[in-house]
Amino acid sequence: MSDGTGSDLVCANCGEEEQLLGQRDGDIITITCESCGLVWDRDLTPSCPTCGSDDVRPAFKAILDKSRGTQLSIQSMRLIYLCPTCQPELLHNYLQSNVPLPPDELPVNPRD
Numbered sequence: 001m002s003d004g005t006g007s008d009l010v011c012a013n014c015g016e017e018e019q020l021l022g023q024r025d026g027d028i029i030t031i032t033c034e035s036c037g038l039v040w041d042r043d044l045t046p047s048c049p050t051c052g053s054d055d056v057r058p059a060f061k062a063i064l065d066k067s068r069g070t071q072l073s074i075q076s077m078r079l080i081y082l083c084p085t086c087q088p089e090l091l092h093n094y095l096q097s098n099v100p101l102p103p104d105e106l107p108v109n110p111r112d
């Protein structure tokens, strides 16, 4: 990291502290772990977009590789937050299964 904003960054998935790539997008800095591929937003106070609660729980969501034909594979993950009030089933299932959440929609292969 070279944005000079501190050294408290650590990957929530693999614990990497050095190989982290930051990209600023407006007020949000998106961090990518170059070690395991986890993506997350920095400087974002996690809160539920539906009810506004900040009592949310971190979860990993899979980002699928959309570049390899019909074989979908998990390429990387994004750190998101689930609201126990608005997304109780999703949170429950996530905690039970302990695997990354599926992406919102399956990627569509572009036709060249």
Ligand SMILES: [Zn+2]
Pocket: 011, 012, 013, 014, 015, 016, 033, 034, 035, 036, 037, 038
């Ligand atoms: Zn990592």
Ligand SMILES: [Zn+2]
Pocket: 048, 049, 050, 051, 052, 053, 083, 084, 085, 086, 087
């Ligand atoms: Zn909520």
